[in-house]
Amino acid sequence: EVQLVDSGGGLVQPGGSLRLSCAASGFTFSDHYMDWVRQAPGQGLEWVGRTRNKADSYTTEYAASVQGRFSISRDNSKNSMYLQMNSLTTEDTAVYYCARVTFHSKYEYMDVWGQGTTVTVSS
């Protein structure tokens, strides 16, 4: 079964750090781009960042709102992706989802999602 499992969320103080994990199974992890998407309480969805696949050298990109504070990495030997979050603010409070990116011709979409992990930034 193709599956993503998010973990690592919790309560952190403003200015603190947290590392989220996304464990993949059921597909060839290194072949896929992987994204992080977040959802603040009662709000819509916001793309956070991406790590590309082996063919594209696992390069990363980030939303402007997290650039310089968040970092995405992956360990293909463990079929896992990570989101290192530093200098957290209350604006970063959200449910964080990892998602697999799939391409069909020139079109791309997120077809597999983790269950989400909750990050609360509060003093």
Added chain:
Amino acid sequence: DIQMTQSPSSLSASVGDRVAITCRASQSISRYLNWYQQKPGNAPKLLIYAVSSLQGGVPSRFSGSGSGTDFTLTISSLQPEDFGTYYCQQSYSTPRWTFGQGTKVEIK
């Protein structure tokens, strides 16, 4: 950033009704438009990609149309399990995708 605007923000309809949700992009995005369904407490689920291609396992009562800046998700006969919030998402400005604000669908 490309802005995505959905309408209506919410709707209430009866089982069997035909329901349409529209999504407008702030600039042309060709056919780079996906739709997701999210139920409370759950992750989003892909319904449709590239405007009108149905993701595997998604019922055929869901359909999508449009091109350029204006798009529509249609549920031909609303079912009880179709409640939730629906989001459009543009993949034109990859990877800096943006989502609509969501349309909450309730069953009368």
